[in-house]
Amino acid sequence: MRIGELAERTGVPTRLLRYYEEQELLTPDRAANGYRDYAEALVNRVVQIRGLLDAGLPTKIIKQVLPCLDNPCTIHVTDATPDLIATLERERDQMDARISCLGRNRDAISAYLDAVRRG
The missing domain is CATH 1.20.5 (Single alpha-helices involved in coiled-coils or other helix-helix interfaces)
Incomplete structure (x- = not known):
């Protein structure tokens, strides 16, 4: 889906979605024309990110816990x-x-x- 649809479905402005991408919280695919293409799974990811931001977590900490947002954390955390x-x-x-x-x-x-x- 395009960035506008993701913004509409999540209630998060496109400006913030671009910021999330800059902070490496989201990684959309890119179409041949350079447009962002967001997977369906990123709808829930954006809602989770927004909730963590609303709870007061800074993006640098959210980035570190991202592997645990979708599934129980099964990665080996070393940092x-x-x-x-x-x-x-x-x-x-x-x-x-x-x-x-x-x-x-x-x-x-x-x-x-x-x-x-x-x-």
Whole structure:
């Protein structure tokens, strides 16, 4: 698919998709005319990248965890420094806290809707 279709399907502007490519987060094929050709699997990849960026991870860390996004991480990681590990643990813990908060908020909204519907 072309970059415009990927942008439309993911809600990510084409400018950011090009940036992801510059950061080596995406690797589209190139047609003979030089146009980018994005595989269907990259739709989910872009959504995952966007989610990690929204969670606060910088692109350099996302690039390192990319091999583990699609499948359970089966690669042998040799370049994980103690600083990277500490950063990822901190980010994971912050995500867990946000997930917990979102769950509580969802439950509160559901309880409110139930009360409203009961009248």
